[in-house]
Amino acid sequence: MSAIVVPTSETVTDSAQLSDFVAAHHRLFVLTGAGCSTDSGIPDYRDARGDWKRSPPVTYQAFVGALATRQRYWARSLIGWRRFGRAIPNAAHHALARLEQQGKLALLLTQNVDRLHQAAGSHHVIDLHGRMDVVRCLGCEQRLSRDVFQAELLQMNPAWADLEAADAPDGDADLEVQDFSSFEIPACRHCGGLQKPDVVFFGENVPRDRVDASMQALYAADAVLVVGSSLMVFSGYRFVHAAARAGKPIAAVNIGHTRADTLLSLKVEQSCAQALAFL
Numbered sequence: 424m425s426a427i428v429v430p431t432s433e434t435v436t437d438s439a440q441l442s443d444f445v446a447a448h449h450r451l452f453v454l455t456g457a458g459c460s461t462d463s464g465i466p467d468y469r470d471a472r473g474d475w476k477r478s479p480p481v482t483y484q485a486f487v488g489a490l491a492t493r494q495r496y497w498a499r500s501l502i503g504w505r506r507f508g509r510a511i512p513n514a515a516h517h518a519l520a521r522l523e524q525q526g527k528l529a530l531l532l533t534q535n536v537d538r539l540h541q542a543a544g545s546h547h548v549i550d551l552h553g554r555m556d557v558v559r560c561l562g563c564e565q566r567l568s569r570d571v572f573q574a575e576l577l578q579m580n581p582a583w584a585d586l587e588a589a590d591a592p593d594g595d596a597d598l599e600v601q602d603f604s605s606f607e608i609p610a611c612r613h614c615g616g617l618q619k620p621d622v623v624f625f626g627e628n629v630p631r632d633r634v635d636a637s638m639q640a641l642y643a644a645d646a647v648l649v650v651g652s653s654l655m656v657f658s659g660y661r662f663v664h665a666a667a668r669a670g671k672p673i674a675a676v677n678i679g680h681t682r683a684d685t686l687l688s689l690k691v692e693q694s695c696a697q698a699l700a701f702l
Contacts, residue, residue, distance in 0.1 A: 438676075438691055438693060438697070438698040438699070438700065438701055440689055440691070441674060441676065441689065441691050441698055441699075441701070442701040444646070444648070444672070444674045444688075444689055445522070445527065445648070445701075445702075447646075448527075448644075448645050448646035448672070449527060449645060450527065450528070450529040450643065450644045450645050450646075451522065451527055451528055451529060451644060451645075451646055451647070451648050452529045452530055452532070452640060452641045452644035452646070452647045452648070452662070452666070452671075453519060453522070453528060453530070453531045453532065453647075453648045453649075453650060454532050454533075454534070454647065454648070454649050454650070454652060454659060454662055454663065455519070455531065455532070455533045455534065455535060455540070455649075455650045455651055455652065455695075456533075456534045456535065456649075456650070456651045456652025456653070456654070456659065456677075457534070457535060457592065457651060457652070458650070458651025458652060458653075458676075458677060458678070458694075458695055459515050459516065459519075459533070459535065459539075459650050459651035459652075459695045460510070460513070460516075460535055460537055460539055460651070461651070461694075461695075462513035462514065462515065462694065462695070462696050463510045463511060463512065463513045463516075463537070463539055464506065464510055464590065465507065465510055465537060465590070465592065465593070466590055466591060466592045479625065480592070480593070480595075480624070480625055481496055481624065481625070482624060482625045482626040483624035483625065483626040483627035484626050486619060486624060487561065487617060487619075491603065491604070493608055493617070494603040494604065494606040494608065495603045495606075497576060497606065497608050498580070498583060498598060498600065498603050498606045499588070499591070499595050499596045499597075499598045500594055500595060500596070500620075501573065501576045501577065501580065501583055501584075502583075502586055502587070502588045502596035502598050503588070503590060503591060503594040503595045503596035504569065504573055504594050506590055507537070507555065507590070507593070507594035508556070508569065508570065508573070508594070510537060510539060511539070511542065512539045512540070512542050512543035513539075513696055514696035514699070514700065515650065515651070515694075515695035515696040515699050516539050516540055516542070516543035516545070517543045517544070518696070518699035518700065518702040519531060519540065519543070519545060519650065519699065519702075520540070520543045520544035520545045521702045522702055523544075523545050523546065523547055524544075528547055529640045529641075529643055529644035530547055530548075530549060530637065530640035530641070530644070531545050531547060531548045531549075532548075532549050532551055532637050532640070532659075532662065533548060533549070533550060533551060534551050534552055534652060534656070534658070534659045535550075535552070536550065536552050536553055536554055536555040536593055536620075536622045537555060537593070538550070538554055538555075538556055549633055549636060549637055549640075550633075551623075551629060551633055551637065551658060551659065552622050552623040552629065552658070553620070553621045553622035553623050554621055554622065555569065555593060555594050555620050555621075555622055556568065556569045556570075557569060557620070557621040558572045558618050558619065558620055558621060559618065559619060559620070559621040560611035560613065560614060560616045560617070560618050561616055561617045561618070561619060562611060562614045562615070562616025562617065563611060563613050563614040563616060565611060565612075565613045565614070566621060567612075567618070569620070572609065572618070575609040576608075576609065579607040579608075579609060580606055580607055583606065586598060586600075593622075594620075623658070629658050634661075637662060638662070638665065641662055641665060641666060641669075641671075642669065644666075644671065645671065646671055646672045646673070646674070647662070647663060647666040647671055647672070647673040647674070648673075648674050648675070648676075649663060649673065649674070649675035649676065649677065649681070649683070650675075650676045650677075650695050650698075650699070651676060651677060651695045652675075652677060652681070653677060653679065653680060653681050653682060654681045654682040654683045655681075655682050660682050660683060663683045663686060664683070664686070666686075667683075667686040672688040672689075673686055673687050673688055673689075674687065674688060674689040674690070674691070675687050675689070675690045675691070676690075676691045676693065676695055676698040676699070677690070677691075677692070678692050678693070678694065679692070
């Protein structure tokens with residue numbers, strides 16, 4: 424594999440050149456992040472510098488290692504799911520679905536767990552970090568709808584049902600409760616095991632088959648388009664790094680710093696919906 428050739432990156436504040444970039448390439452590998460869903464009311468994690476806006480998300484090790492961590496997580500999620508689970512696609516999701524309809528998409532790889540790309544009509548999608556609308560048992564691998572799990576949470580914790588909290592990323596909520604020790608968590612119906620959202624937590628590995636399928640699509644593409652991601656997490660950045668090593672042109676839509684700024688051919692600093700409006 425060849426060494427990385429650093430392109431001459433140009434940052435623009437309108438999407439005319441992005442339209443030209445898309446028109447010039449027939450098989451785009453699209454990688455999306457949290458910025459793609461902010462217009463759907465789902466907060467993102469990082470500021471324009473790429474720094475955390477809040478405390479980092481719970482790690483896999485903390486979640487499985489302590490009941491108190493799971494109680495806090497699921498209590499906040501009970502509140503957050505009420506809005507997260509009803510989020511609808513915005514213009515950016517619809518624009519990328521249109522790109523697929525035009526036959527210009529090699530793959531849409533999303534770091535988001537909200538399934539809004541699929542709701543907008545995209546079909547050739549890999550959910551790199553999983554999906555929040557499914558709960559998975561860590562013991563027997565049984566899957567359960569998050570809506571069904573939500574009903575179980577509410578049945579076991581009726582006193583929490585009417586609490587309000589500000590939305591946080593990925594179905595979390597800023598629930599200002601100091602004592603979560605009374606919160607009850609349903610065990611798996613089949614084996615009694617621990618259940619967690621079917622998403623990749625920090626400290627957990629992305630399944631190998633997802634990475635391999637995504638890399639295969641990347642190498643079949645002729646260019647990369649990043650939409651709404653700072654690429655600070657390696658699980659997403661690795662694909663842009665691989666594209667640069669392969670000499671593929673890379674464009675990004677993101678407000679603020681990305682980890683791959685030096686690898687970009689073009690960067691558009693607009694909201695995702697605004698930048699993709701030409702589609």
